[in-house]
Amino acid sequence: MEIYPFTRQPTDFDYTLAMQKILLIGGVLMIVAGLAWPWLKNVTPGRLPGDFIIEKSGFKVFVPITTMIVISIVLTLILWFFRK
Numbered sequence: 001m002e003i004y005p006f007t008r009q010p011t012d013f014d015y016t017l018a019m020q021k022i023l024l025i026g027g028v029l030m031i032v033a034g035l036a037w038p039w040l041k042n043v044t045p046g047r048l049p050g051d052f053i054i055e056k057s058g059f060k061v062f063v064p065i066t067t068m069i070v071i072s073i074v075l076t077l078i079l080w081f082f083r084k
Helices: 015-035 065-083
Strands: 051-056 059-064
Touching: 015 065, 051 065, 059 065
Parallel strands: none
Antiparallel strands: 051 059
């Protein structure tokens, strides 16, 4: 017999805690991006040191090595935060 039938029962995965974590991390990322905007607006993907453009007559190859590494690190950190 339940004493408090309308109380929330704990589950294996607490969706409220997950949503709080998502909102907190999103807010922190927006604050950091806002503070870093004067420097970030000059850095565009594809123009980082280490991104190569090979141009010849009728032929152009773009190899964004540094951009791919930066995107990989950012995605890894985001996924790491969501798993904790």
